[in-house]
Amino acid sequence: MKSLAELQAIKDRMKDKVILREGSSDVRVVVGMATCGIAAGARPVLNTFVEEVNKEGLSEKVTVSQTGCIGICQFEPVVEIFEAGKEKVTYVKMDAEKAKRVVSEHLKGGKVVTEYTIANNA
Amino acid sequence: MIRAHVLICGGTGCTSSGSKAIQAAFTDAIAKNGLEDEIKLVQTGCFGLCALGPVVIVYPDGTFYSRVTPEDVEEIVSEHLLKGRVVERLAYTDTGKEVAEVAASEISLSDTAFYKSQNRVVLRNCGVIDPENIEEYIAMDGYQALGKVLTEMTPEEVIKVVTDSGLRGRGGGGFPTGRKWSLCAPNKAPQKYVVCNADEGDPGAFMDRSVLEGDPHCIIEAMAIAGYAIGATQGYVYVRAEYPIAVKRLQIAIDQAREYGLLGKDIFGSGFDFDLHIRLGAGAFVCGEETALMTSIEGNRGEPRPRPPYPAVKGLYESPTVENNVETFANIPQIILRGADWFASMGTEKSKGTKVFALGGKIKHTGLVEIPMGTTLREIIEDIGGGIPNGKKFKAAQTGGPSGGCIPASLIDTEVDYDNLIAIGCMMGSGGMIVMDEDNCMVDMAKFFLEFTVDESCGKCTPCRVGTKRLLEMLDKITKGQGTLEDLDELERLCYYIKENSLCGLGQTAPNPVLATLRFFRDEYVAHVVDKKCPAGVCKDLLKFEIDKDKCIGCGMCARQCPASAISKTDYIAPGKKLPAHEIDPNKCVKCGACMSVCKFKAISKK
Numbered sequence: 001m002k003s004l005a006e007l008q009a010i011k012d013r014m015k016d017k018v019i020l021r022e023g024s025s026d027v028r029v030v031v032g033m034a035t036c037g038i039a040a041g042a043r044p045v046l047n048t049f050v051e052e053v054n055k056e057g058l059s060e061k062v063t064v065s066q067t068g069c070i071g072i073c074q075f076e077p078v079v080e081i082f083e084a085g086k087e088k089v090t091y092v093k094m095d096a097e098k099a100k101r102v103v104s105e106h107l108k109g110g111k112v113v114t115e116y117t118i119a120n121n122a
Numbered sequence: 123m124i125r126a127h128v129l130i131c132g133g134t135g136c137t138s139s140g141s142k143a144i145q146a147a148f149t150d151a152i153a154k155n156g157l158e159d160e161i162k163l164v165q166t167g168c169f170g171l172c173a174l175g176p177v178v179i180v181y182p183d184g185t186f187y188s189r190v191t192p193e194d195v196e197e198i199v200s201e202h203l204l205k206g207r208v209v210e211r212l213a214y215t216d217t218g219k220e221v222a223e224v225a226a227s228e229i230s231l232s233d234t235a236f237y238k239s240q241n242r243v244v245l246r247n248c249g250v251i252d253p254e255n256i257e258e259y260i261a262m263d264g265y266q267a268l269g270k271v272l273t274e275m276t277p278e279e280v281i282k283v284v285t286d287s288g289l290r291g292r293g294g295g296g297f298p299t300g301r302k303w304s305l306c307a308p309n310k311a312p313q314k315y316v317v318c319n320a321d322e323g324d325p326g327a328f329m330d331r332s333v334l335e336g337d338p339h340c341i342i343e344a345m346a347i348a349g350y351a352i353g354a355t356q357g358y359v360y361v362r363a364e365y366p367i368a369v370k371r372l373q374i375a376i377d378q379a380r381e382y383g384l385l386g387k388d389i390f391g392s393g394f395d396f397d398l399h400i401r402l403g404a405g406a407f408v409c410g411e412e413t414a415l416m417t418s419i420e421g422n423r424g425e426p427r428p429r430p431p432y433p434a435v436k437g438l439y440e441s442p443t444v445e446n447n448v449e450t451f452a453n454i455p456q457i458i459l460r461g462a463d464w465f466a467s468m469g470t471e472k473s474k475g476t477k478v479f480a481l482g483g484k485i486k487h488t489g490l491v492e493i494p495m496g497t498t499l500r501e502i503i504e505d506i507g508g509g510i511p512n513g514k515k516f517k518a519a520q521t522g523g524p525s526g527g528c529i530p531a532s533l534i535d536t537e538v539d540y541d542n543l544i545a546i547g548c549m550m551g552s553g554g555m556i557v558m559d560e561d562n563c564m565v566d567m568a569k570f571f572l573e574f575t576v577d578e579s580c581g582k583c584t585p586c587r588v589g590t591k592r593l594l595e596m597l598d599k600i601t602k603g604q605g606t607l608e609d610l611d612e613l614e615r616l617c618y619y620i621k622e623n624s625l626c627g628l629g630q631t632a633p634n635p636v637l638a639t640l641r642f643f644r645d646e647y648v649a650h651v652v653d654k655k656c657p658a659g660v661c662k663d664l665l666k667f668e669i670d671k672d673k674c675i676g677c678g679m680c681a682r683q684c685p686a687s688a689i690s691k692t693d694y695i696a697p698g699k700k701l702p703a704h705e706i707d708p709n710k711c712v713k714c715g716a717c718m719s720v721c722k723f724k725a726i727s728k729k
Binding site: 001002003004007010011013014015017018020021031032033034035038046047050051054063064065066067068 | 123124125126127129160181182183204205206207250251257258260261262263265266269273382383384388389390391
C-alpha cells in the first residue's frame with residue numbers, strides 16, 4: 001500500500017458488497033415472493049431490481065428485499081416501494097423490463113411510473 | 123448479483139454449539155435451490171448473544187435466527203431466502219416489551235432488548251464482517267486511521283488525540299493510555315516495541331478473544347498507530363494458545379496486511395516501517411501481568427519483575443515498550459478517525475468511552491455486551507442481560523475475576539465505571555461479569571477464586587506463594603464448619619498483609635474476592651462459623667438432607683438413585699399395607715442431592 005488513494009479504491013470497490021449489512025435504508029423495495037409471485041415470474045423481477053439498483057449506484061439509499069404473499073395474487077408479480085415520510089407505491093403485474101423503468105424513473109428520477117401502479121391496473 | 127447476505131457466527135461459542143455444520147448445510151441448501159448467485163454466505167466473529175447460539179443473521183432484512191440446527195437450514199433457505207417469509211419460530215424477537223404483538227419480520231436486531239442499550243465501538247465489526255477478508259475491513263473504514271496518522275499527523279499529535287480522548291487501559295488497571303504512550307515516546311533506543319496483551323486469563327472473560335476472532339485487523343492497525351506514535355517498528359501480540367480460532371484468524375490477518383503493504387516497509391509511502399509477530403502463551407495467569415508477559419516473550423519463565431524500571435523505560439529486551447490490552451487497542455482507530463471529543467462524549471467524567479463485558483453465570487443472556495461507561499448494573503443485568511432465570515433473586519455480580527470483588531444487590535444502581543467500582547472496594551477488571559443468585563454461597567465463591575490464584579501464583583514471592591495458600595486453608599476450614607469468629611479477623615489481617623507485600627498485581631489483588639465478600643456478606647461468614655450453616659445450601663459439610671415423613675410415599679425412586687446406598691429400602695411388604703417412608707443415614711450420605719432431584723413429591727429438603 002503506497003498511497004491513501006489505493007486504500008480508498010479498495011474501499012469504494014468493497015462498499016457495495018457489505019452495504020447490505022447496514023440494514024434497511026431510506027427506500028425499501030419489497031418484492032412479493034410467495035408461491036403465487038414466483039409462479040407469475042417474481043424472481044427475474046427481484047433480480048433485475050438488485051442488479052439495476054447496483055448499476056445505478058443506488059445501493060446506499062435503496063434496500064431490495066422480499067416478502068411473502070401480499071394477498072392480491074391476481075396482480076402478481078407485485079412490488080411495493082416504501083419511502084420514509086411518503087405513501088407506499090404498489091406496482092403490479094411487473095416484469096424485468098418494467099423493473100428497469102421503475103429503477104431509472106422512480107428510484108433514480110423520483111417520479112412514480114403511474115401506468116404500472118395498482119390504481120391504473122385494477 | 124448478490125441480493126442477500128447470510129451471516130453465520132464463527133466465534134468460539136457458536137463454533138462449539140455447531141455453527142460449522144450449519145454453514146455446511148447452508149452451502150448445500152443454497153446450491154440445491156439454485157441461489158448461489160444471489161445469496162452470499164459469510165462467516166463472522168461473535169455477535170454477542172452466545173446464550174442463543176448458533177446464531178444466523180439474514181441481511182438486508184436483519185432477521186436474527188437463534189439456536190439454529192442443521193435441520194432448520196433447509197426451511198430458512200426455502201422459506202426466507204427463496205420466498206421471503208421469515209421463519210417465525212426461529213426468529214429472536216425479545217424486545218423487552220411485555221406483549222410483543224409485532225411480526226418477527228418487523229423486528230430488526232437493533233430493536234431487541236439485548237442490543238438496544240448497547241453502544242458498539244470496540245465490537246462494531248464483530249458479527250458484521252468476515253474477519254478473514256481484509257477487504258471487508260477496509261470497506262468498513264479499515265486502515266483509514268493508519269493512513270491519516272502516517273500522512274497527516276505527527277507522533278506528538280497522535281499522542282495528544284489519544285490523551286485528550288480520556289481512554290484508559292481496558293485490561294483492568296485503568297491507566298490513561300495517552301500518558302503511557304507519552305512516557306515511552308521520548309526515550310531514545312535503537313529498537314522500541316509495541317506489545318498487545320491478549321493473555322486473557324480471568325475465568326469467564328472472553329472479550330479479547332472475541333475481538334481477535336471477529337475483527338483482528340483493528341488490532342493490527344492500532345498497534346501500527348501506536349508504533350508510529352512512540353517510534354517503534356516492531357510489535358508482538360501475546361495470545362493464549364487456548365484460543366486457536368483467534369490465533370488462526372490473527373495470523374491470516376497479519377499475512378494479508380503484509381500482502382497489502384499495510385505491515386512492512388514504507389507503509390503508505392511515509393517511510394514508516396512496522397511489523398508484527400504472534401507469541402503464544404502457555405496459559406499461565408501471571409503472564410497477563412505486563413512484566414511477566416514480556417519475560418515470557420523473551421523466552422524465559424513467566425515471572426514478574428519489580429518496577430521501576432517501568433516498561434516505558436526498560437521493557438521487552440530491556441528496550442522502551444508500550445503494552446496495551448486488546449480492547450484498549452480496538453478503540454484507537456475509531457478515536458483517530460472520529461476525534462477525541464467524540465470519544466470523550468461517551469461515558470462518565472473520569473471514565474470515557476465504552477466497556478465490553480462478558481456476562482456469565484445466573485443470567486438469561488450470557489454473552490458479550492458493550493455499554494457506555496456509567497451504565498448502571500441494573501440496566502446491564504435486567505435490561506440487556508434479561509434478568510435472572512427461574513425466578514430467582516439477584517444476589518451479587520462478581521467483576522474483575524480473581525483480582526476483583528463483588529457488587530451486592532443493594533448497590534445494583536451503581537453506575538459502572540473505574541472510580542465507582544474502586545470506591546465500593548471492587549474493580550472493573552478486564553470485563554468478566556459473573557452474575558450470582560440466592561443459590562450461590564459467597565464463601566464458596568471466594569474459595570473458588572482463591573483456589574485459582576493458589577494454582578496460578580508463580581511462586582516467586584513468599585506473601586503470594588504461601589499467603590494465598592494459608593487463606594485458602596482458612597476458607598476451607600470455614601466451609602467445613604470448623605471456623606471461629608477469630609478466624610474471620612485473622613483472615614482479614616492476612617488479606618491486607620498479602621496485598622501490601624506481594625511483588626506483582628497477581629498477589630496484590632488475590633485477596634480481593636475475600637475482602638469484598640467479607641465486607642458485603644459478613645453475615646454469611648458468621649452463619650458458617652457460628653450457626654454452622656450455609657444459608658445458600660452449597661457447602662456440603664454443613665448440609666443435612668432430610669425426608670419429610672408426611673410427604674414421602676415410599677416409592678423408592680430416591681433409594682434407587684442414591685449412589686451411596688444411604689437411603690432405606692423396603693424389600694417386602696404385606697399386601698394392602700402402606701409403604702413406609704424412606705430414611706437417610708447421615709453417616710453414609712455424600713450430599714450429592716441426587717435424591718432431591720428425582721423426588722416427585724418434594725419430600726426431601728436440604729438444610
